[in-house]
Amino acid sequence: MNLEEYFQRIGFDGPFDRVDLAALRSIHKLHVMSIPFENLSIHCGEWITMDLEAIFQKLVRSSRGGWCLENNYLFGWVLREMGFSVTMLGSRVFNSVINDFAPGEEHLINMVEIDGKAYIADVSFGVSSQIREPLELISGKDQPQAAGVFRLTDKGDIWVLEKTGRKPVESRVGFIVLRGWSAGEGVSHPPTEPCRRSLKLIKGMSW
Template identity: 65%
Template sequence: MKGKMNLDEYFKRIGFHGSYSKPDLATLKLIHKQHVMSVPFENLSVHCGEKITMDLEMIFNKVVRNNRGGWCMEINLLLGWVLREMGYDTVTLACRVFRTSVNDYGPKDTHLVSKVVIDGKSYIADVSYGVSSQVWEPLELVSGKDQPQAAGIFRLIDQGGLWVLEKTSRKPKLVNPEFNKLNLVNRDETKQLYRFTLTPVEDAVAYFSDTCHILQTSPDVMFTNKSICSLQMPTGFRALFGWTYSEVTYKPEEGIDVFDMRNISDDEIDHILMEKFNIKLQNKLRPVNNTICYTL
């Protein structure tokens, strides 16, 4: 990998202070969790006049040096580079995201994850899916095994070479019931997230470049219809969709997730981004929250 990128800067960005001399599972879990707690899943570049590229040096500068977040083609690509630099046995896998609006998977691979092999066992690392679907730790690649995490129970299922990731959630409880009408809250107990094969993507930049362009320019895709920023917290997550700010608290002991949602004004946007997500944009954000199927 060319360019001025180094692990120490990345680790400082995510607040990781441990040893990374041994590429083991414990270190991977810690890095994964620190990453999702520090780097937002966001597409704000699409809505403030910035072009998203799959140039790793530019991604590194954006995320690490300029304290931004990004979507999977930035963040998971960056994580893959970090893991390879650390000595992990890892490859990139391409995924198709499940679309609840049509009850089927998308026609193109629009998501990427890393498969990491440690001591003969395989794990899926994904630090860029966001909101309540975000895993905090890598998932063991075992079919049908319940893997409880803070957000709920995740499950990988092998369907004849197609692996499906699904999640079983808790019941949502809204502090402000008037937001029920916005359909921002997921109410499916169990939902499919995405599917993939185990065929490695040899050149992720080349493979996803056209898709990266489409996702930030097409009027028909979710990323051009919603400005999104979400960040995992020790108790749940925060999210900003357009002008709707949400704080979600996981309460597994009660079998619920508490959604505290409110609308904010244009004048509050910059303050919320800085205070809640530690993001300071260089260009003016034009929030968008059109009706298109995407839930917290």
Template identity: 65%
Template structure:
């Protein structure tokens, strides 16, 4: 069995010297887009075997498809050859008619552990947690300046002399309101509206990127693995 023949079968021409997440996503995508789900052997009387060499010949050399166990067994060989750390597991299929899982394992899956994915999650949670104290301080500053501006605006509006003098003169007569208002405007120009929600912005942008890999994350940066959408 030759890994390069498998890559030729799925149309992969990139580098595979690193067992990382981007390479895994590319290989997996090309596999499911190239190798069809095929259960003809089951219905046409062919011998069903979980011999890896037989499955390799069927899918890679004969350019046929395979059912779930054949595809995932072949893919587990690919993972091992590429240096990925994984565990082969049995799984039960959900029966929509019974609204429950079948009692016996009838599916094969590969659980892959990616070190850079763990490192990414750890770095993301650290970054979000580091932003929390600064975010709290910026929120307090915004609240204080907003309250000062509102108080100054109220005193400026109820002052009878405000309507008797020019606009700039009225502001000159109320330095507390003027300074608070200028400070508030300056804070918004400095981007305080982004700083007070920085963790949420980071998490939202990460969700946009992770969606391509069928993942998401919570507000603390913890990764969430989502099931593949079922296509009928």
């Protein structure tokens, strides 16, 4: 694995020696635009693993997309290799069907610290609530982006991310620090039929 291959995959042409907010924004946006959130592997019975080498092979060298776990795990590695201070976070996605957050941390994101400020980086939420650029971790501040206006709110024991603007509330994500996460486990999903051609995305859920 090397950064040059990743940079070529997303179309990033530098500068390569800057560890600042401008570089983070550029790489974040390019990743979102180049490496999609996709779940084709579960429809094709492919083994899904959190081995970084396998993820790099799939997303970079094979020009595939991946789940949030794959995309954001790879993105966190890229940022650390560049010299950024990165903390991996687990999050719970708001499920509009049950009108509550999912019971477990099923979505992976990264927190990046730059010049004393923290930013949330999430390159693979998918659907209409995908952020194009990192969000500053500050409570109650509206942060407009192409997809709408995003707002992070400190609820005491968790932070909640809401998308507002075009619609009152489109999706919510609560996140906490993820501890003891094992990156070497894999999951196999045997298909019920060969590689389905149509996929259904459910708003408000990450998988």
